[in-house]
Amino acid sequence: MRAAAAGVSMERRREAGVGPKRWLELWPVYRQLTGGDPLGRGHAAQSPRSAGLTARTEGADHVAKSICPYCAVGCGQRVYVADDRVLQIEGDPDSPISRGRLCPKGSASTQLVNGPQRARKVLYREPYGTEWQELDLDTAMDMVVDRVLDARDKGWQDVDEHGARVRRTLGLASLGGATLDNEENYLIKKLFTALGALQIENQARI
């Protein structure tokens, strides 16, 4: 459909360019009577402005195949990209699950990715603080390393209350994973298990 519309607009622009017929052709009724659109629901009714419009996706230099990040139906998405920026996200007609369709949330994915709500900087709130402060990513990572080891040791148990070997910490916990990738969940579970942390949970429990 998009290709057809683009074809029509090219043709209209060519027509509008040729001398004295131009004014007459700007009159929709004339176009309706003389063109291939007798019902006046296609290019006969098109304004020069809309004739000049092109789909946002036409400017893409790359299309990535992706999957919708909201519910678990797993609809296919095509991500149109230009200059390392997402132009538009559309349903993927190749998907045997969704056949090109997206719901209101999936259709809003472009805003999800590009919107001003996206946080871009590490923020830090100190104990008893009343405001956020910015923090360098590298510093923040090192601070988290310190705190993980501290919490692990504070909650460490070699044996449980019955004297049975448990080799674990109850000092730290984690929640979340259902919005993340399998590969990410794998590293999360693997690292926490090696730390002896087992209060690792996600949305499947709710």
Add this chain to the structure above:
Amino acid sequence: MGSNMAEAHPVGFQWVMEAKERGAPVFHIDPRFTRTSAHADLHVPLRAGTDIAFLGGVVNHILSNELDFREYVVAYTNASFLLREDYRDTEDLDGLFSGYDPETGAYDPASWQYESVEEKHAGRDADSAAKEQSSSYQHGSGGPRVEGGSDRIAADPTLRHPRCVYQVLKRHFSRYTPEMVARVCGVSEEVFRAVCDAWTANSGREHTAALVYSVGWTQHTTGSQCIRAGAIVQLLLGNIGRPGGGVFALRGHASIQGSTDIPTLFNLLPGYLPMPTPEHTDLSSYVDSIRADHQKGFWRAADTYAVSLLKEFWGDRATADNDYCFDYLPRITGDHGTYRTVMDMVDGKVFGYFLLGQNPAVGSAHGRLQRLGMANLDWLVVRDLTMIESATFWRDSPEVETGEIAPERCRTEVFFFPAASHVEKEGTFTQTQRMLQWREKAVEPRDDQRSELWFFYHLGRRLRERLAGSTDERDRPLLDLWWDYAVVDDEPQAADVLRRVNGVDLTADRAVGGYTELKADGTTAAGCWIYSGVYADEVNQAARRKPGREQNLYATEWGWAWPMNRRVLYNRASADPEGRPWSERKALVWWDAEHGRWVGHDVPDFERDKPPDYVPEEGSVGVEALRGDDPFIMQADGKGWLFAPSGLQDGPLPTHYEPHESPVRNPLYGQQGNPTRKVYGRPDNPSNPAPPEPHGEVFPFVLTTSRLTEHHTAGGMSRTLPHLAELQPELFVEVSPRLARERGLEHLGWAHLVTSRAVVEARVVVTDRIPPLRVEDRVVHQVWLPYHWGTTGLVRGDSANDLFGVVVDPNVFIQETKVATCDVRPGRRPRGPALLDFLAGYRRRAGITADTGTHVLTAGPGAEGPAHTEEES
């Protein structure tokens, strides 16, 4: 049932619409009329929390009229197996099964076993202690061991023996009559019979029926049994493993299936292997707890899955001599679920907390408890796309308004790390039908935005660098970790992680082709055995994108589904015992005698070359013990379980219990609620009283919640977007015209809902969509509201989840947030400290203490069981 598919999973619903166009009748059984109901042939409103009573009625209808698919039932289910003589049913014990201990609130399942199992292997499985010691959540998906599953189990193929499963089932559900369904559920007998007639008429040799559910089934204290009840109906009607049949869970997050398969869950290791307990003193005792000596099926090979996982975790350091580092695994002892952990935060026992794309301040039950827990930590790390309530609770939570939290008194140190979005990283999601789909990276993340892969890989790297040289035994598991995934430009490569999850033959550095190639001798490493095959032939099978229109309906060349790319589980059952399709129009896989193999439209979920008439040699175990007509290849006896001899905490058969908070006394038994539910009785987790306790009239209405199409869970990915915020700008509550009249509620005016936990205000929508129901001799009003709102984002409002307390299903620890009781009043709620006084007044009038709702045993004449409260800590 328990699903609003048209609104919560709209794009999936196109297939229901297509089936309807082709003549399939569609029924929607759910408390509220939604767009799903609008497209259905019939909407059946029922009282929230009575699905088991309804389904029990369907089972009774099938069995009383002998409408089951008899050949399928006899050949493929455990209907003919005999139970032990000492098994006692809810029919005998006023709503309890044999083996209940009032003190622990738990069952000893010994008397639920098959007769022959007990005789041959007496005592092997008979030791079930308290709830915390031997629980279903510890079994992994292998389910319970059934010692003797591969032996000849005493059976009566005529299904007439009084102790055979078929007859036990019939007796158990005999009181679930249409009259009883009407009394309990509020569904008229006529409507109920219409559903039964359509369901049975559209099942059998020539037809199949599908059953769809969502969290409307799981978020109950009887959630696991609700799904069991649906599975029993579908097994009796021959609707499992067949095209157009099945029980479908529609899940609500992009990879919630993946995060269960590769579990960020306390009780599981990848591939549904259980987390070990202190009883597992070495690898062999652990493996023996998963598999039985005499059992059928693929779980018999659990040693290969476990050793391959340990090899992936600890690589060269894991050797046969050190038990493959099995000792490095931390041990669980009971409940370490998210709600237990939050209460431990309140009690000062937990110091640090990571939130990874989850917003419990809004999305979890009892929001106040969640926020007070987070306000009592040393530190909190929040990783998300955008600022969420769980990161800002210290300055804008409802508790700041009431004075319970103040920034200058809140000690929690908070780190917020911006996350990369789904187009800024590559990796796989596993969707709700077990299909892995690879996403390509479209653009680079900006500034400090990073993937979780980056965060955890580098956190691990830094931790290991920090501890380098340590001789502390505690640090060994971290220092010995195999953590050398391929990294390009600082970003760990998801494809390399996926390859190692798939599994690698370490002798040849070659990706394995499937889990049958995994070894228990340390020569293979695999992160998640059920995902073996996703990287077969060194190809990322999840990235396959052959267009659906160029394939058959099963589209097996799009993405990759576990196990082994099979799209319909247990599809051997789509053929009869001789291997022929039950009917031509319902053909899926079948035995090709000429070539000696199973073939069909889907990948056969069976050994390729095992003929249908195969009979194993005496004494075989594991895969070899599966007969040619045992379709349920993961079950210890190869059969579909109508009766679950073990593995469930709350009984071998589903039973209707009233919700924890209910306005009515259970019409079926003296036992009011699930006798094994976990109640967490403590002052900060109060319950509204329910019969037989007095004062239930203070909270007279039934409350239920769900999603809107335009919002997603706790709102972080939707309330922050202009398009979606504009489409659904404000929290609202739906009430019937009759309730509106009774309570003076005005359409589009304000109302507030009250429970013993919280008060929530919302705009009123007066609508016929949520009709009052006649239950027993009275009218029960239900109210509904969506739960997406919170204090941040473009559109804000009270959080519906604040209304709920924490009471959970004993099998899976999922909370009951689909039903509670409440009061509804016109106008806006009190504000500030006055709100706390207002709530205290309600609790006083209802006589609520920490004891309320914790006397879970109510069966038997005049019985009141002990309170299950927590000691003050």
